[in-house]
Amino acid sequence: MIKALYVHVPFCSYKCPYCDFLSLVNSPVSVRDYLSALKREINLYRELDVKLETLYFGGGTPTLLKPEELGEIIEEIDKVFGLSGVKEITVECNPETYRKKEFEELKKLGVNRISVGVQSFTEKGLRVLGRKHTVKDSLECLESLFEAGIENVNVDLIWGWPTQSLKDLEVELEHLKKFPVKHVSAYLLTLYEDTPMGLAFKRGEFKPLEEEEVVELHKMLSEGLRELGFKRYEISNWAKEGFECRHNLVYWKMEEFLGVGVSAWGFYENVRYGNTKNISKYVKFLKEDKKPVEFRVQLDETELEKERIMLGLRTTEGIEEKYLKFVPEYLRDFFEVKGGRLRIKEEHLLISNELITEVLRKYESSLNKV
Template identity: 40%
Template sequence: MERRRSNNIDNKPVKGIYIHIPFCSLKCPYCDFLSITNTDQNLHKKYIDFLIKELSLYKNKFQFNIETIYFGGGTPSLISSSLIEKVVRFIKDNFKCIQNLEITIEANPNTLSIEEIKILKEAGVNRISIGNQSFNKKTLQKLGRDHHPEQTIKLIDNCLKAEITNINLDLIYGVEDQNLKDLEEDLNKYTNLPITHISAYMLTAYEDTPLGSMVLDGKYKLPDEEETIEMFYLINETLEKKGFYRYELSNWAKKGYECKHNIFYWIDEYYLGVGVSASSYIKDFRFTNTRNLGVYFEKLSNNKLPIESKEKLTKKDKNFEKIMLGLRTIWGIKLDLVNLSKVEILVDNGFAYIKDNRLILNMKGLSVINEIVLQLI
């Protein structure tokens, strides 16, 4: 008997692979990502061997057409570039990939020699995201960072010498004692550099971090909402004058240099996450790996995937995520996702506009995006 075909078959391929490298030389007080303070190269090598084992368990599970690979952390640039090369080579040899892959690695300013960058370039890495955060020494101190501004300049120079020209610099604003003048000076330094992308994040005091505890105990004072909104406007105004355009709440790029991997997160494309604590989103499921390195090694030793939790997303869940993530972008969301009377209120009050049957937030709307999302869901 012929099996009846479903009209709902999901043939959408997995397009992105996220690779979590958890190792750091220093744990930043504001960071809530899983990181392990360890510079032991033997452990790094063991971890990569197991990560490749995890990738091998996935290669026949889903339909792949890989367009982006993203090494995040932690500090991926802390491990040997030859290990990064090993992972990239395995993916290219075992997964269907497009020819012009976007391959990003996150790097700290005090890592990566010119020789290491050349190895990355040979491996196919063509985008480097540098965790600079600020050129202001006082701000860096308040963030607990261990690099000097000069190291960022040197790293950018070395990237260009190795012919990696797609460079992102991270910026953090809303730091204790940071004022608009400090931020403006930082922005001027950023925009005078030969970079293609800037990610600007407001400092957030997450509950289970040292910064979160300091804020709770009154030992660290964050600026109020009005000040951070002023900073957000200043960032956007300054960057747009210098040829960067905002394509997402926290991301500005020169035309053609948008981060394709991150866009996949925001526009509902499927991605695979490997490594400790990494999350994946494929079909109707989100699954997340164990945060315990020992458990990660043990499960893979037994040919088992190191998944700790798996969640089946309902249509309501998926629509919520489409609203929450889509509104962050310049593409906005389809009007059929939300109540039109609520849309009308937003537009009438100057928080958003409608274009091509999509609801798009303007700067006023983006500055209060969390409240708007709550109104719409």
């Protein structure tokens, strides 16, 4: 049964140099045409077994749309699937966009969770990351959110940016302390090859942090968030008790979800699908009432098992203890078993990709022996 629906809103007012999401500054397609296409796409899934518990508007910048435009999509989803079982509706928001009035309107539409793309509470960090908003924008945005009575608020942060010091990270934590934020997503900056920042790095235009500096920042971040009452439940996600993001848990637990919108992904009946990344093609497909799907992969039991291991080991809940046999002997110290669950020790989550790769390698070689 499909429990979650992701809606991609690709529009942005500028392109951040580190961003590898599908985001369009000068879209060849108007907002109006995009919304019509989204509604048609939602209708194409009406025959499936859907009982929604979460909705998530991600981007891009969903708050470049007016609240009533987001409302049109919510209404369509309600008509097609029903919203009576929905417990969480999240909208991603850029700090310079919405204020109290818009948040109040969103609240009336049933939106009960806002994820604010703060990225850094320091002007230095915002400039290094090429963000166009200011710290003041973020503070105003957060204040107005709480004034509007939205309690379930996530702050997105990026850490490990070039020149970031422990002092800078202290400022991030100090600002977080001022607000009753319920969730923090803190991502280590990734330099994707085909982004302006990735290319600048390749050309040697800046020096990334040393490994030891990243380790120190990670330690301070983990301890700082714990002191503020957050519990880590995934590599990059921390929540106050009971405020884990239900939508993301659907992904990590490999439950079924739909993704609509240009470049969106979905997973149901053991099929992973991805929509076209070309917005003009996306709209054209839907004008003809065709699904805008670019690829569809049926996962067999081996692939499902690999996904289970990979996604489960990203979380602090981990995976069943039976998988311990796939942890190479020389890496056992990086893992722990608690309450019948196997997980990566928190202090080693920074190298989780490498650890998970080794577990998957051993799992695959065990198949070859059969």
